[in-house]
Amino acid sequence: MKNFLIRSILGIFFGAFIMVVLTGSVALSGQETLDSMIFLTNAIGFMLSGWFFTTSTLYFENPNWSLGRQTMMHFMTVIILYFVLAFVIGWIPFNWASFLLMLGVFLGFYTIFWTIFYLYFKNQAQKLNDELNEV
Structure with a gap:
């Protein structure tokens, strides 16, 4: 449980960091204003993505599963969560x-x-x- 909480915090922080870097690059490219609702939606999306990509690696720490099973469970978890999130937020039409x-x-x-x-x-x-x- 402790490992899950640590990875959750790290994933959320990493997602937020990536969001800040991308927002900074948009601002530096000449964009003078940002839509606050789009910013908030994307920030939540990046934090959720960071969270499920970091916590789903816990599958690889299960010694009772083969590498193939660990990989398949990780892949299915991240692909489903990512595409649901990407469609809901609007990252993918x-x-x-x-x-x-x-x-x-x-x-x-x-x-x-x-x-x-x-x-x-x-x-x-x-x-x-x-x-x-x-x-």
Whole structure:
């Protein structure tokens, strides 16, 4: 439970940080005014996204599940929550073409990030095993 709360706070803060950076870049690009309701809606969306992307990684800490099951549960959780949030907030227009395009983008990024994390942790495990073999 403590781990869930820590990740929740970190995810919400990270989402808020990304929102501030993006809002700052919009302001620096010459936009003089921001619609407060759009700002608030997007801020909540970014914080919720940060929250569910960070807490859903807890699936990977379940030692009773295979890596395939952990990945599938994580993938299903984040894709459902993200697309529901994106459609409700208006980040993605509610039509098939937009959905399929964003699904492809989502799958591409998910695959890239999953592969990077997999290779990183595989490398870490190899280093630990090499150190243990030296003892």
